[in-house]
Amino acid sequence: MAKLKYYQAFNRALREEMARDENVILMGEDVGESGGIFAQTRGLHAEFGGVRVRDTPIAENGFVSAAVGAAMTGLRPVVEIGFEDFLTCCMDPLVNQAAKLRYMLGGQVTVPLTVYTFGSGGVNAGPQHSQSLGAWFVQVPGLKVVTPSTPRDVLGLFKSAIRDDNPVLCLFAKRLIGSSGEVPDEGEDFTLPIGRSEVRREGRDITIVGVSTMVRVALGAADSLAEENGIEAEVIDVMSLSPLDSAAIIASVKRTGRLCIVHEAHAPCGIGAEIIARVAEQAHGVLKAPPLRITPPFAPSPFAPVLEKAYLPNAARIADEIRALLA
Amino acid sequence: MSNISQETVLGMYRTMCRIRYFEEAAAAKYKDGDLPGFIHLSIGQEACATGVCATLEPSDYITSTHRGHGHCLAKGGDAKRMMAELFAKQAGYSQGRGGSMHIADVAVGMLGANGIVGQSMALGVGAALTAQVKQSGAVAVAFFGEGASGAGVAHEAMNMAALWRLPLVFFCEANRYAELSPYEIHVPIANIADRAPAYDMPGVTIDGGDAIAVFETVQEAVARARAGRGPSLIEAKTYRWHGHYEGDPQVYKPEGETEAEKARDPIPRLEAVLKDRFAMAKAALAAVHAEEKAAIDAAVAFAEQADDPTPDGLMTNVYAQAEAG
Numbered sequence: 001m002a003k004l005k006y007y008q009a010f011n012r013a014l015r016e017e018m019a020r021d022e023n024v025i026l027m028g029e030d031v032g033e034s035g036g037i038f039a040q041t042r043g044l045h046a047e048f049g050g051v052r053v054r055d056t057p058i059a060e061n062g063f064v065s066a067a068v069g070a071a072m073t074g075l076r077p078v079v080e081i082g083f084e085d086f087l088t089c090c091m092d093p094l095v096n097q098a099a100k101l102r103y104m105l106g107g108q109v110t111v112p113l114t115v116y117t118f119g120s121g122g123v124n125a126g127p128q129h130s131q132s133l134g135a136w137f138v139q140v141p142g143l144k145v146v147t148p149s150t151p152r153d154v155l156g157l158f159k160s161a162i163r164d165d166n167p168v169l170c171l172f173a174k175r176l177i178g179s180s181g182e183v184p185d186e187g188e189d190f191t192l193p194i195g196r197s198e199v200r201r202e203g204r205d206i207t208i209v210g211v212s213t214m215v216r217v218a219l220g221a222a223d224s225l226a227e228e229n230g231i232e233a234e235v236i237d238v239m240s241l242s243p244l245d246s247a248a249i250i251a252s253v254k255r256t257g258r259l260c261i262v263h264e265a266h267a268p269c270g271i272g273a274e275i276i277a278r279v280a281e282q283a284h285g286v287l288k289a290p291p292l293r294i295t296p297p298f299a300p301s302p303f304a305p306v307l308e309k310a311y312l313p314n315a316a317r318i319a320d321e322i323r324a325l326l327a
Numbered sequence: 328m329s330n331i332s333q334e335t336v337l338g339m340y341r342t343m344c345r346i347r348y349f350e351e352a353a354a355a356k357y358k359d360g361d362l363p364g365f366i367h368l369s370i371g372q373e374a375c376a377t378g379v380c381a382t383l384e385p386s387d388y389i390t391s392t393h394r395g396h397g398h399c400l401a402k403g404g405d406a407k408r409m410m411a412e413l414f415a416k417q418a419g420y421s422q423g424r425g426g427s428m429h430i431a432d433v434a435v436g437m438l439g440a441n442g443i444v445g446q447s448m449a450l451g452v453g454a455a456l457t458a459q460v461k462q463s464g465a466v467a468v469a470f471f472g473e474g475a476s477g478a479g480v481a482h483e484a485m486n487m488a489a490l491w492r493l494p495l496v497f498f499c500e501a502n503r504y505a506e507l508s509p510y511e512i513h514v515p516i517a518n519i520a521d522r523a524p525a526y527d528m529p530g531v532t533i534d535g536g537d538a539i540a541v542f543e544t545v546q547e548a549v550a551r552a553r554a555g556r557g558p559s560l561i562e563a564k565t566y567r568w569h570g571h572y573e574g575d576p577q578v579y580k581p582e583g584e585t586e587a588e589k590a591r592d593p594i595p596r597l598e599a600v601l602k603d604r605f606a607m608a609k610a611a612l613a614a615v616h617a618e619e620k621a622a623i624d625a626a627v628a629f630a631e632q633a634d635d636p637t638p639d640g641l642m643t644n645v646y647a648q649a650e651a652g
Contacts, residue, residue: 025460051459057483057487059483059486061480061483062482065446065484066449066450066452066453066484067453068449069449069450069451069453069456075457093446093449102646103644104421104424104429105424105439106419106425108420108421108433109438112647142646
């Protein structure tokens with residue numbers, strides 16, 4: 001095992017896939033010689049050249065659509081959208097083109113497109129640079145959506161996304177970019193299946209499903225619940241929003257009888273709502289307490305650090321709400 | 328005078344007849360209630376699709392608009408499978424999942440009609456990008472209309488194509504109306520091609536009813552693209568005889584306008600060239616009409632007797648199942 005930072009795992013995944021398959025190209029704003037805002041693409045331009053590592057104009061609609069056209073004709077484009085909020089600038093190529101072309105052309109094409117972006121808050125980036133919009137895309141058949149939270153998951157899921165013959169949206173988290181973790185050694189071709197969640201901590205009393213940044217927050221809450229109250233929480237990292245591994249979540253809820261979902265996205269029609277719906281549909285009657293959804297309030301993400309701190313779910317809030325639920 | 332061959336001109340004539348008969352049949356069947364949804368016809372614009380595609384190889388790409396029947400036929404699409412798609416049958420190109428608005432034959436390089444105005448231009452950038460990265464020697468032609476010319480993606484696409492010197496031709500069919508409104512509502516300048524210098528690419532406006540002019544202009548742009556000298560913008564002034572969609576009452580058209588345009592029908596115009604320049608006999612040209620009419624009649628018969636898709640296929644092709652590698 002080796003230790004890598006989140007952005008280094010990203011860079012390694014991309015480098016390995018570009019070396020493995022000459023049809024993989026990288027395009028986006030500042031992905032070239034500059035190496036990107038977070039140094040995430042550093043070295044790739046030098047290694048693979050300007051034909052395959054291509055800076056684009058600031059034109060998300062145009063260059064994502066171009067990537068769709070390239071994917072239909074034999075390339076495997078990987079496209080950076082710097083901030084998750086900017087996905088709103090390329091909704092048409094993602095939703096109307098990439099997601100539907102294979103279906104509406106009767107299987108005449110595949111669209112092996114990977115779009116990655118950096119979402120989540122916690123870095124005082126304000127209302128237009130802090131959003132988590134993954135659930136929007138879960139409503140679109142034809143797309144897959146993954147949310148890796150550790151360097152290992154970044155490596156495994158990003159590589160799988162690039163190899164997948166479907167359009168995959170990889171939602172990375174800005175706040176986790178500098179975080180470290182164990183990853184398989186260089187030279188090991190490590191991938192993780194899209195559509196599977198993982199249990200990060202086992203427990204008997206409640207199932208906490210975390211999305212992206214909220215997994216480690218939930219683990220923090222679980223530690224304090226165990227130490228202070230003897231409550232053993234099971235923490236599941238959802239990892240993939242679409243397909244959603246509801247079987248693993250439901251199996252856990254059947255053991256614990258209680259469910260809490262924590263995400264940075266807003267609550268209405270979010271992934272938490274979907275998980276609760278599936279539990280209600282497929283495991284009716286197993287819940288011993290009402291399900292909990294812990295999310296930011298229904299307001300844009302504020303700039304002021306003091307406000308954003310109050311806005312985002314934290315370990316203390318999660319632990320408090322679970323204590324109240326179990327009291 | 329042009330040195331275009333008789334074979335090329337006659338081939339274009341045949342293609343234009345095929346498109347005309349195909350769309351006339353579609354219009355009639357739509358009126359009878361046999362075609363679900365809605366369809367957009369390009370009758371009167373046949374010289375554009377035909378002249379463009381006559382310059383291309385099967386390995387070249389085109390991207391199309393919501394008015395794409397002519398593009399698909401001209402690129403080599405099979406009228407039977409196209410008509411079956413319009414009839415929403417399983418034997419259609421897209422197994423009845425796309426219909427008229429997404430008509431496509433990817434095997435001949437026709438990457439699809441598209442329901443989102445302007446996206447043909449950026450999808451075309453992508454096809455040209457593939458050709459450039461793979462050094463395949465292919466070129467792409469992106470069809471669009473004057474309505475799309477005002478979309479942001481039109482600028483984005485032309486800007487990228489010029490920046491990257493892509494093997495791409497932007498071909499604007501300025502057919503007088505964007506949906507229900509005339510050119511002047513959408514475009515503040517007389518010619519869309521006049522925007523080309525802003526992208527440092529050649530731009531030219533031509534008569535879109537003159538198949539030979541379309542062919543020769545596009546041929547030059549395609550040669551330029553294939554030689555690695557970058558994109559071009561060609562605007563063909565043409566006219567949409569029918570409404571935006573079939574059933575459109577066309578209240579916005581001045582009285583007599585369509586009739587005046589019909590007097591400049593591009594098919595007889597090309598027929599005149601075959602007779603005058605190549606001394607072709609009337610009977611030979613009538614035979615082309617008869618053959619193409621019969622082929623379209625056969626396509627309609629094929630589509631009418633073809634099977635409907637079955638509900639057990641609702642989930643087919645939502646996702647590609649196999650992972651690569």
